[in-house]
Amino acid sequence: MDKIIRILHSNDYSHLESMDTGTDDDYVKRIFEKLISGNNRLFGLFLNGQMVSIGGYSIYAGKYAMLGRLRSDRRYKGNAYATELMSYMMNEAFQLNGIEWVGANTQEENSAARRVMEKIGLGTYSTLYSATTYDTSLFDTGTKPWNPVTDLQQKKDWLSTMYDDDSSVFPYECYYSFPASKELFQDNDLNQWSFYENDAKTRALITKTDQKKHHYLHVIYPWNDIISQKGLWETIDIDYRKLMKQTDGETYIWVDLTKEQMQSLPENHQFELPSPWILYGVDKPSWLKLHALAY
Structure with a gap:
C-alpha cells in the first residue's frame, strides 16, 4: 500500500x-x-x-x-x-x-473530532457558545448608548483589562478564538474595531465585522453581566443597523458566550444557540515535550 x-x-x-x-x-x-x-x-x-x-x-x-x-x-x-x-x-x-501555539476548534457534539484532538495531544482551552440573533429588542432598556473610544492607547488599555490573565481566550474572528496575547492586537486591527465604554468606565465593548457564510456584527464582551448592563445592547443595536445598511444578504449579530453568560439569558431570548465550540490547543514548549516522548 x-x-x-x-x-x-x-x-x-x-x-x-x-x-x-x-x-x-x-x-x-x-x-x-x-x-x-x-x-x-x-x-x-x-x-x-x-x-x-x-x-x-x-x-x-x-x-x-x-x-x-x-x-x-x-x-x-x-x-x-x-x-x-x-x-x-x-x-x-x-x-x-x-x-508558538497550534489549536483546533470543534463543536461539543462532534465526539469523533474531539477524540482526534485528544489523541494528538491538544488540551482544552475554552468552551464558547456562538450565539447569533437579529433581534435585540428584548434587552433594550431605553438607556443612552455607551461612549466611543477612539484613542489607540485607550483601546490597548481596555484589552489589557478585559484579557488580563494567562487563561484568557480572545474571539479573534467568528469561529476562531485564541489565547489572548499582544500579538493578536495589532494596531491596524484596533483602528478598525469599534470600542465603547460605559459612563462609569467600568465596562467596555468591542464590535467588529466578519463574514463567513453570512455577514456578522461580531460582539466581544467578556463579563458575565451581558444582559444587565444598561446601554450595552442599545450600543450594539446601533452598530448592527449600520452594518445592515452596508451589506447584501443575511446579516446577524454574533456573540461568543461563556457558559455563565449563556445561563444568564432569559428563557424567551432570541439567540440561536448551536452546540458549543470547544477550543483545543498546545503551546510549543508542551509540544516539544510530547514530541520528545514520542521518539
Missing part, C-alpha cells in the same frame, strides 16, 4: 471532488483556491493515489496556527487516517518560523 501525506495545490481539486465525505455544499470546495494560498494550507492523505483525508491550517498574527477543514472519505473511515493527518499538520505547523 502506497500512503503519503502532502501539501495540496490547484491541480488537486479533482481529488477533493472524488471524495465521498457525505457533506453537501462543502465550503472547502467553494473556497479551495483561498485555502491553499496566503496564510492558509491544505494537506491530503493519499492511499495508492486516492485522497482519503483532507485538512489544513491557517496562520494568525504570525504566532498561531489553527487546524481544521478536516474531511474524510466515508469509504476509508475507521483507519485513524484523520488522526494521522492532524498530527502531521500540527508537526508541520510547529516547524514554521514564529509559530
Whole structure:
C-alpha cells in the first residue's frame, strides 16, 4: 500500500471532488483556491493515489496556527487516517518560523473530532457558545448608548483589562478564538474595531465585522453581566443597523458566550444557540515535550 501525506495545490481539486465525505455544499470546495494560498494550507492523505483525508491550517498574527477543514472519505473511515493527518499538520505547523501555539476548534457534539484532538495531544482551552440573533429588542432598556473610544492607547488599555490573565481566550474572528496575547492586537486591527465604554468606565465593548457564510456584527464582551448592563445592547443595536445598511444578504449579530453568560439569558431570548465550540490547543514548549516522548 502506497500512503503519503502532502501539501495540496490547484491541480488537486479533482481529488477533493472524488471524495465521498457525505457533506453537501462543502465550503472547502467553494473556497479551495483561498485555502491553499496566503496564510492558509491544505494537506491530503493519499492511499495508492486516492485522497482519503483532507485538512489544513491557517496562520494568525504570525504566532498561531489553527487546524481544521478536516474531511474524510466515508469509504476509508475507521483507519485513524484523520488522526494521522492532524498530527502531521500540527508537526508541520510547529516547524514554521514564529509559530508558538497550534489549536483546533470543534463543536461539543462532534465526539469523533474531539477524540482526534485528544489523541494528538491538544488540551482544552475554552468552551464558547456562538450565539447569533437579529433581534435585540428584548434587552433594550431605553438607556443612552455607551461612549466611543477612539484613542489607540485607550483601546490597548481596555484589552489589557478585559484579557488580563494567562487563561484568557480572545474571539479573534467568528469561529476562531485564541489565547489572548499582544500579538493578536495589532494596531491596524484596533483602528478598525469599534470600542465603547460605559459612563462609569467600568465596562467596555468591542464590535467588529466578519463574514463567513453570512455577514456578522461580531460582539466581544467578556463579563458575565451581558444582559444587565444598561446601554450595552442599545450600543450594539446601533452598530448592527449600520452594518445592515452596508451589506447584501443575511446579516446577524454574533456573540461568543461563556457558559455563565449563556445561563444568564432569559428563557424567551432570541439567540440561536448551536452546540458549543470547544477550543483545543498546545503551546510549543508542551509540544516539544510530547514530541520528545514520542521518539
